[in-house]
Amino acid sequence: MILHDYDFDPKYAKPVAYFSMEFAIHQALKVYSGGLGFLAGSHMRSAYDLRQNMVGVGIMWSYGYYDQGRHEDRSLKINFIRKHYYFLKDLGICATVKIHGEEVYIKAYYLPPDIFSSAPVILLSTDIPENDFLARTITHKLYDANEETRISQEIVLGIGGVKVLESLKHHVDVYHLNEGHALPLAYELYKRYGSLEELKQHVAFTTHTPEAAGNEEHNIHLLHRFGFFNGLEMDEVRNITGEYGENFNLTVGALRASKMTNAVSKFHEEVANRMWANCKGRSEIISITNAQNRRFWTDKGMQSALDSHEDYELLARKKHLKRQLFNIVADQTGKMFDPDILTIVWGRRFAEYKRPGLLKLDFERFKALIERTEQPIQVIWAGKPYPFDTSAVNLFNELIHISHQFKRMAVLTGYELELSAVLKKGSDIWLNTPRVSREASGTSGMSASMNGTLHLSTDDGWHPEFAINGMNAFTIPPIDHSTPTEVQDREDNKNLMDMLEQQIIPLYYDHPEQWTHMMKRAMSDVIPKFDSGRMAHEYYELMYK
Incomplete structure (x- = not known):
């Protein structure tokens, strides 16, 4: 045949x-x-x-x-x-x-x-x-x-x-x-x-x-x-x-x-x-x-705006894609997210070494971050724990339970190809937090970068081949990976929170032209090297x- x-x-x-x-x-x-x-x-x-x-x-x-x-x-x-x-x-x-x-x-x-x-x-x-x-x-x-x-x-x-x-x-x-x-x-x-x-x-x-x-x-x-x-x-x-x-x-x-x-x-x-x-x-x-396949993952409107060098069109399209994502957030959680607010997404398989909960490890600091009224942020989690992995399912449910306390935190279900694409197109930051050397590649950030979403990651997998820190992505500073995992997690959490508070959030709100330049650089740099x-x-x- x-x-x-x-x-x-x-x-x-x-x-x-x-x-x-x-x-x-x-x-x-x-x-x-x-x-x-x-x-x-x-x-x-x-x-x-x-x-x-x-x-x-x-x-x-x-x-x-x-x-x-x-x-x-x-x-x-x-x-x-x-x-x-x-x-x-x-x-x-x-x-x-x-x-x-x-x-x-x-x-x-x-x-x-x-x-x-x-x-x-x-x-x-x-x-x-x-x-x-x-x-x-x-x-x-x-x-x-x-x-x-x-x-x-x-x-x-x-x-x-x-x-x-x-x-x-x-x-x-x-x-x-x-x-x-x-x-x-x-x-x-x-x-x-x-x-x-x-x-x-x-x-x-x-x-x-x-x-x-x-x-x-x-x-x-x-x-x-x-x-x-x-x-x-x-x-x-x-x-x-x-x-x-x-x-x-x-x-x-x-x-x-x-x-x-x-x-x-x-x-x-x-x-x-x-x-x-x-x-x-x-x-x-x-x-x-x-x-990842550019034809499948890249939003045509974003690509068209990049090709025509129209920053206004690029930002307008990004805001539209954020609204599409936020319609799903509202439908699933009853929360109304704002397209003008910096939006961070953690979305992938729920595995322990990927550390889905790293952002909330220092909970008081996380609480202050998610509740801030000046230069606020929105955070979305999504992903699939292995259905018979009790600890992964429990972590997913813990995040759902925590999300009830905060109007700008959401946990979405139904993480499959379609939702994954909407998240990658509608986010500003794609957060990737594996323990270094434990993530072989981790391709989700590639398709996010194709859509002007900036990759914020530990220096693992494909990220070192792509990222120029502060130019097309953000890299969480390196630490000593011979220390116990609990020590690594605390250090990575501190470095991540420092970056968000001192570098990333101020950049988004105070220097929008520079942020836009990073979006365009990410979209340009990811192709053709990370196109399948x-x-x-x-x-x-x-x-x-």
Whole structure:
């Protein structure tokens, strides 16, 4: 079957299959959770823009990640609602994989390029009548909390994805693993290529996180029983993977099964090479910094005003975008925000190392900041905690509870592609607070900068490659990162509050011309270096060739 409806640019003719657990391509297709999916979505859009011979392979999650609602007390309510997608095409094929010795049937759905202007994507489902109830649940929920279900999902994505492409007679030269979730494909391909060295020539790997929790690990015997290694004998598994202990790390497995690995920022390249320095037999780790698709994320009115050098038009458009955001704030919270007031947004996945609550760490100082009447500020939080991470959900609810005290603080639910775009376009400051070296890239600030929102961040991820402090962004001063995390948090909080009170707020109100210049500089500097067209090109040049 021909999956593409466009002719390939000869530079990008090599056939690539891009395997990812999530793809954030459009608000209507809810098969993503956060940054990994946002990145994959932008990659698919730029592959389409550049006419690349690429196809995405993912999973059609019956219930998505989850839907954010509210309980009667306005705290976060986690809803799992079955999704239906009438714009996907049933490919009419049924592949099988063995999971825990049982045959599991996989149906494949097709997202054509012309629906959302993306490279074609194939989405796999086990939620079909041919399977028993247990097998059907494998593709119910993205990142299911049950370990055995999670392993089964990875087998479906990796081995099932390869078999579906073969059933379609779609030739693939390079299999790109966006994170280690699809690693079982390596053991399916090993049987075809016959040797580890030949296998490696066809596998590329992107590692995304220096967080230990993000580098998934399971008991190797459990993986073997479930069919993760595609029926290979344990002795052969150990020889191929170089793992002789009881536990198996998916990142290590992918490092040893690929010809090339990329980290997702220059700083992350340093961190990843230190992190995996003692991993024998691993592939070289280079950096290809993550990026976001300008066509999708940039407000056309803002871009037009920038191109025509009309400052009045730029500021008028920004004020309009702020009003659009504030309509959502009013609808969800009953609070009327003012477009003339400096507006700060923290919006992304709620993970502990990202420190969603850093701004309020010194609560009395935060209270004074949020209640000030001279040169006031407005603060909005949004994002999705993992639904089974009690501490992250509790922090989200704590922020909601605190917000009831302050008329210029809001916490929004429903953080998906659409709300993310409105927040990035309608904010003045995009706040990013990870502990340094813990955020591999963090792309949300890129799409915010594309819309004249200034990035205020610790010097981590992509930020050091972009930021010129006080010119196109704001950088929270560096601290000693060898100290205990509690000490780091207090120091970063103090530095953040000092910057807001002494530099950023006075600049916004007292020097509007300089603020406008920074907005324009941010919009100009973020393109083309952090547009995903650059990234998609680099993958072909540095990873696939």
